[in-house]
Amino acid sequence: MMKIRKVLAAAALIAGGLLTAQMATAGDKIRIATEGAYAPFNMVDSSGELIGFDVEIAKALCAQMQADCEIVAQDWDGIIPGLRARKYDAIVASMSITEERMRVVDFSEKYYSNVLAFVTPEGSDIVVTKEGLKGKTVGAQRATIAGQYLEDNLGDVVNVKLYDTQDNAYLDLATGRLDALLSDKFPAYDWLRSDDGKGFAFNGEDIDINDEIGIAVRKGDSLKNKFSAAIKAIVADGTYAKINEKYFPFSIY
Amino acid sequence: MDLQGFGHLLISGTWVTIQLALSSLLVGLVFGLTGAAAKLSKNPIARWLATGYTTLVRGLPELLLVLTIYFGGSQLLMWIAGSFGYTEYIEIGPFVAGVAALSIAFGAYATEVFRMAMMEIPQGQWESGLACGMSRSRTFFRIILPQVWRLAIPGLGNLFQVLLKDTALVSVVGLNDIMRQSQVAISSTKEPFTFFMVAACIYLLLTAATTAFTMFMERAANPAARGNRG
Amino acid sequence: MTWEWDVIWKYFPRLLEGAWLTMELVLISGLIGIALAIPLALMRASKLPWIKALPFTYIYFFRGTPLLVQIFLVYYGASQFEVVRESFLWPVLKQPYWCAIIAFSLNTAAYSAELFRSAIQAIPVGEIEAAEAMGMSKNVQIRRIIMPRAFGIALPAYGNEVILMLKGSALASTITLLDLTGMARTIIARTYTPLEMFLAAGVVYLAISALIIALFRFMEYRFNRYQYYHHADTPADLDPQLRDPHIDQK
Structure with a gap:
């Protein structure tokens, strides 16, 4: 019996200590x-x-x-x-x-x-309109707003490729498998400024998707x-x- | 080979892969033993359920299992919990989803391995256990299971290798395992061949280690054969 | 939880498009895989160590590493090298479709080669001795006796390998292909109905597996027909020298 009481008391002490610590930080x-x-x-x-x-x-x-x-x-x-x-x-x-x-x-x-923007190789002659992208291969990350926008607005004229990660899409842009990439603009801006993004640039107007x-x-x-x-x-x-x-x-x- | 400072990343990824594989193995063994017991039971509903389980899983891609549990699991769990009056948001992370999917897959194949092994045990073993005054459960754990274990080890070793390779699939839902960390390294080095090759070599090392361990276990579980092999 | 049946019906035709690509990938890589596996298996069954070594390394690598690594090595890995990107191979390697086929073929070849090797080694020695006694050359033996027999022995195990290929083909979705899994994932990214769409995709996978199993049962019946003949009982008073132990056993 004594033993149990001791354990309970210790537990109460510890719990109390934790609680006050928690409240202190929360305050x-x-x-x-x-x-x-x-x-x-x-x-x-x-x-x-x-x-x-x-x-x-x-x-x-x-x-x-x-x-x-x-x-x-x-x-x-x-x-x-x-x-x-x-x-x-x-x-x-x-x-x-x-x-x-x-x-x-x-x-x-x-x-x-957040806005979306197209990235293409520097000096590319692609015009990023529905007309200009006809028959081109355009990539985006799967399950992102960019991917959805691509499918909904250009899915009928371009060849849409969806990637599991943004990095894989960048890799394919670099090897020429993709003619253009649609992405959140600001992370892409950061990428374009880095060594990896050399030779690529934004193309066309920003796309405001609210x-x-x-x-x-x-x-x-x-x-x-x-x-x-x-x-x-x-x-x-x-x-x-x-x-x-x-x-x-x-x-x- | 120049890893350009990404070695530690690959090591941490390897550790995650090992943790995922071992956790899935443990849960999967439970599924496998339960499945085998159900398949051999006298209860037709248990047999029917177990057969349904193995047939379904063996026809479904492991990747589909991983994706379903990762993306649909919380919806399903919240629905089940909701019917018990629990309405908090439940989230399933990549590790838990990975363990769930891989152990379900492992369990389905392990069911067959255990079932075959259990059928190898003569009925007389049960009877003699009971004759010595042991209860059914004690007979199972003391007499039957150690023998089933010995017979099942080679099969389970093969299945574990498959499991180990399937852990790579969980990188698709964002677990920081070997594959994911290689991809992180690739995104800054732009050397996909180098790093995927390094990843491949790590997997080869892991499968080789598994083979060695399986052989060791086979010997450890079989005292009778130890003398013969020297 | 809301369960949306109408989403399944609405997108089912697109899932079937994906299923078609899945079956195409399995069929084409399966055929290429067999073509690669046969020479590998013959080399593996050889008695000369230097002939055995090459297929051994190949098989060890492809069976010891995840298919995902292999598919990424072909798709992303090959493009690391300028030489590859400049070469005549690039128009092929540029396409995810062919990368998937290359990776799946190389992978299944490794597994099938092991199946065929053990089948070749399972052919009763007497049959090969008989062929030799008939004066068949090694080539004729391979064509007339070894290959057909090994194929028959390996059939059931090869059926399993095809099912495993079907399951592995889901990885095509990781290199942007819209196979059954890829299609389901793309639909879900828009509809947010993971359980419904993955369930529907799962049902289609099970249907394809059932089809493959049925096909292999049928082929096995045709190919190993001799096993299904019912032998007349051997008369009890037959001269012991005329007895055929194979038939007596049955």
């Missing part, structure tokens, strides 16, 4: 998750530090809200469940605001807008409005533009 800190695998928005540098546009925006927002923030890395697949399980309080990871996700989380106002990127928080959390207000504030005071400039020579808001 002072906003914990923010990002993925760390979507350059140039969120990635890990050689010292293991999270960097990128999302990370800098998150830090600027915290400074604006005068909150103490901790940024953690979380795999994409577990990122929404982790939020709901209170592992962290917000997701700043280039997440598109979609109806499906709105069912399980709340989103702040957008902090940037894809807004927001910050996800738990349903009903008051953080939603705080983040929205902070986004407005950093856009207004020029902090946003400064961060934007470091990554892209054009506004992505």
